[in-house]
Amino acid sequence: MNDKYQTIHPRQLFLRHLAQTSPGPLSLEIDRAEGLYLYDTDGKAYLDLIAGIGVSCLGHRHPAVQAAVEAQVNRYWHTLVYGEYVLNPQVKLAALLASQLPGLDAVYFVNSGTEATEGAMKLAKRFTGRPDIVACRNAYHGSTHGAASLMNPVDFTLAYHPMLPGIRHIDFNDEKTLDSINHRTAAVVVETVQAESGITPPKPEFLQALRRRCDETGALLILDEIQAGYGRTGALFAFQHYGIKPDILLLAKGFGGGMPIGAFIAPQHIMEVLSHNPVLGHITTFGGHPVCAAAALATLEVLLSTDLIAQVPAKEALFRQLLVHPEIREVRSAGLWLGVDLGEAEKVQKVIAHCLKNGVITDWFLFNDRTLRIAPPLTIDETTIHKACEVLLEAL
Ligand SMILES: Cc1ncc(COP(=O)(O)O)c(C=O)c1O
The missing domain is CATH 3.90.1150.10 (Aspartate Aminotransferase, domain 1)
Incomplete structure (x- = not known):
């Protein structure tokens, strides 16, 4: 050896x-x-x-999360690709999430934040039949090719062109740029609080005008709470501060309490388009891994049961x-x-x-x-x- x-x-x-x-x-x-x-x-x-x-x-290795991981490790790990078997940690977690997210009752579990972005962009295109996606300048939604296409400034992506076509950019907190959202727009992807610009909280009027513009044009509003969610801003989900609701919510990072798991969450009537004509609209082997889902469930339970x-x-x-x-x-x-x-x-x-x-x-x-x-x-x-x-x- x-x-x-x-x-x-x-x-x-x-x-x-x-x-x-x-x-x-x-x-x-x-x-x-x-x-x-x-x-x-x-x-x-x-x-x-x-x-x-x-x-x-x-924090690291929270006792409740660690206990959930250990219990799940002793029961089963990977069993089959995502979406086939009924797995207790996944279904309990999805149901608890749905109880906290009125109207958003279908959870697609993935491995990471960037995969949540990818899945949501595909879902929006498929549901609306439209080609374009609008995103904000100075936003970060992930590093895989599709999610990275949303990035502007382009310093990090120039070397990988061509990126996805049909991406348009608006300025966060600038209602004047909302005209770029139109009947070709499948979705607008926005962080509820912009993270990588150095923490830029939204103007409530901006988010509310954005919600209205999406409703007027039929574009789906995708809120990325991969960093902003899970209590970080003083609410379980940051959008709860602003009197609006997304059509699709993205979670990852804190979602797993230290284990790798993400999700895109939408109403069942939107999500269901991924399951037919053709089937398997998004495929992931490890998405919602049982051990990670158990950790995520314990994390959410701690957040909901403590102050x-x-x-x-x-x-x-x-x-x-x-x-x-x-x-x-x-x-x-x-x-x-x-x-x-x-x-x-x-x-x-x-x-x-x-x-x-x-x-x-x-x-x-x-x-x-x-x-x-x-x-x-x-x-x-x-x-x-x-x-x-x-x-x-x-x-x-
Ligand atoms: C707001 C936001 N969206 C998406 C991502 C991508 O997540 P991941 O690194 O898990 O792919 C990140 C990661 O930093 C993020 O901060």
Whole structure:
């Protein structure tokens, strides 16, 4: 047996054998994770102030989620491709979701956020018979070819052209651009709160006008709550703040409480077009994997049975109260989700590095490197918020 790999440092193996996504990976060597903290192989604790980019909404290895995973692991794992067998964790999760989403009663489970976007775009085209999709500038909906076609600015996608045809862009929060939605539009894909622009909450009037324009033209409104959902903004779903409802809702990230699962959710009369003429309108082998669905069910049950979501506004206010410094230009927030604008990418990088040295993990945003990302697990407590802000202010 070739045991050479056992003598090479894991960090070297990481650089040598894992596909790299940037020239400067954080390269923390993770040993374990629990609650708000990651621990490296030297035993150093790191406060996860970004929840693995919006995933670990209940912290790492929440006991209820872990117990659900363990119970499911002991029962069955993969059994058949998605959609054939009746699997208890899937059906319970779908029913509980439907109870929280009046009118959206059909759940298609997938593996990730980008697959949820893909599935929803296909569903909208198929249901409406229309060719075009409208999306917002500075939005991120995923990295597979279809979802990436929605991306604008095009810096990240130029190398992959041609992208999907029929994509038009509007400006988030600008009602004047809604005229681009017309009778050729199958769907408008919008994040309820725009994430990667550095946290841009919606103007309620914009979302309401968007809903009206979709109704007028017959376009479906797809709300991407892959980051914004699951309590992050102080409601289970962010759209609940704004008096509107989507035709299709996208979930992933926090949905699985740390396990990989996503979903696109629509009314049954829309979703049913995927099942005939031809059958199998979307196919996925692992979508809604039973172990992930069990984790997602436990996550939702915890969110619904505790006051974690109700505590979000007070925790947001505490962050905002503490994050005052001459170097901070602006703090934009939507619940326990803050963008701290420092005005320069270099400053953001320095703060990230200082925080990392001092055991706090922060990040920047894909389309806004001048802004620092804060999106901790919803389980963060007041004392830890004070501690985190001390480290951040010290860095500044
Ligand atoms: C708003 C939003 N939509 C979609 C995605 C894509 O999700 P995934 O990385 O699971 O494909 C992301 C991921 O960052 C996201 O933030």
